[in-house]
Amino acid sequence: MRRLHVLLLAALACALVIVPSANAARVKTKAVAQGKAAVQRYWTPERMQNARPADRILSGTFAPAAKPVKKPAAAVQIAPPYTSQPTSTNGKVFFSEGGLNYVCSGTALLSGNKSVVWTAGHCVNDGAGTFHTNWAFVPAYADGSRPYGTWTARSLLTTAGWNNSGDFSYDNGAAIVNLNGGQALTDVVGGRNPSFNYARNQTYVSHGYPAAPPFNGQRLYTCTSPLIYDDTSANPPTMGIDCDMTGGSSGGGWIAGGGVASVNSYGYSTLPNVMFGPYQGTVSQSLYTQAASG
Secondary structure, three states, X not given: OHHHHHHHHHHHHHHHHHXXXXXXXXXXXXXXXXXXXXXXXXXXXXXXXXXXXXXXXXXXXXXXXXXXXXXXXXXXXXXXXXXXXXXHXXXXXXXXXXXXXXXXXXXXXXXXXXXXXXXXXXXXXXXXXXXXXXXXXEEOOEOOEOOOOOEEEEEEEEEHHHHHHOOHXXXXXXXXXXXXXXXXXXXXXXXXXEOOOOOOOOEEEEEEOOOOOOOOOOXXXXXXXXXXXXXXXXXXXXXXXXXXXXXXXXXXXXXXXXXXXXXXXXEEOOEEEEEEEOOOOHHHHHHHHHHHOO
């Protein structure tokens, strides 16, 4: 009996070692070297206003097996202010890449460290191994206002699939943000639960700050749509919904069943008014687990 007890303890110890290692193999992490104050000073109103939409539009032809009957695709503007929960969990993401400034969208997630922002992988990393700089999250942004301030990243994370090869099946990213005024992010703005390994065929409510014309990036919009496409050119297939939001909405959360089940990721130039997002399976769950414990 004592030998069996020792073997069980040894097996448990091995399991505790293997699980973090498996998570680490799926996730790439970068500690941010820039100081919080320097990044906050960097993001002047002028730089925020002039930041470019970080869109990902594929030029290839998307040929679904069966084309559904299309409805008018119209994003709905949410009237500000955005200071009531859960609307306050949405915000704009700002970063620099290659000497240029860009804008995305993101969502504050509930987590043990109360400091996780969920977004697209291309909003934290270029898809070729380099993480962005000057990274900041502005929750409840509206018409230039920052009611909860500017939250800077202390760590950026993405999936190995996105970091290594820009694989849109794994276009998820996260940031662990610094405290502001001694408070953690979700203690101030609230947070959404994430959703992983769910049934794909749902109705999704996509959120984002579209900044490319005809939008200007100053207001929060939503699209409500059932799943209409599976993009099988990706493995696992990404999901397509009816939505005419443009660049700048990247990284905004898709809500289904109360949880963030995907993010705005990319579109096709040959398939207007359709937004694709990754299916959040075990790899995305590993990303969240690592960010939440960071």
